[in-house]
Amino acid sequence: MAKLFFYYSTMAAGKSMEIIKVAYNYEVQGKKVVAITSKLDNRYESGKIWSRAGFEMDAYTFDVHTDMKDLVLSMETRPTSVLIDEAQFLNKKQVIELTDLADDYHITVMCYGLKNDSFNNLFEGSESLLIYADNIKELKTECWFCHKKATMVLRFDEEGYPVYEGAQIEIGGNEKYLPVCRTCYKSVEHINQNNA
Structure with missing residues (x-):
């Protein structure tokens, strides 16, 4: 069927x-x-x-x-x-x-x-x-920054800083989006330290 x-x-x-x-x-x-x-x-x-x-x-x-x-x-x-x-x-x-x-x-x-x-x-x-x-x-994958399961997608601007508002659809790959867990999604300081 x-x-x-x-x-x-x-x-x-x-x-x-x-x-x-x-x-x-x-x-x-x-x-x-x-x-x-x-x-x-x-x-x-x-x-x-x-x-x-x-x-x-x-x-x-x-x-x-x-x-x-x-x-x-x-x-x-x-x-x-x-x-x-x-x-x-x-x-x-x-x-x-x-x-x-x-x-x-x-x-x-x-x-x-x-x-x-x-x-x-x-x-x-x-x-x-x-x-x-x-x-x-x-389909599961790991968070880009830690070993937890990724459940969210984090968008970045051209300078590598997280973006939390804007248009729903903006096409891009790893240069713009990364898979992350909830903790890393919320932790701007943690993400900015990893981008430095």
């Missing part, structure tokens, strides 16, 4: 690498897999899912206007599985469209994304996936 999955984590926990691994494993089993990523993530090349480990794969892209169900069902060969990177950028309507793919068309949908933004608010896509997903799993 097809399901909607949500795998969430902080930055740098291996979400994109996991998608590439899952796609490879399914493809060697002869299953038709489609990967989709957000047009907002322009750090590398549009239409690609990239991992920090240097692996990549081709992907369709979505934006706020994309009908996810139509995108998948209009493909020449209907996939058995859909893998979505940057799922936090989905909207509620798109998440419901993904439930239709699982429920009505028996297509497994696996979404990977951040749960909360750098100000500890849920993204719309993540909130909707937490409500509608059949299975929810956290």
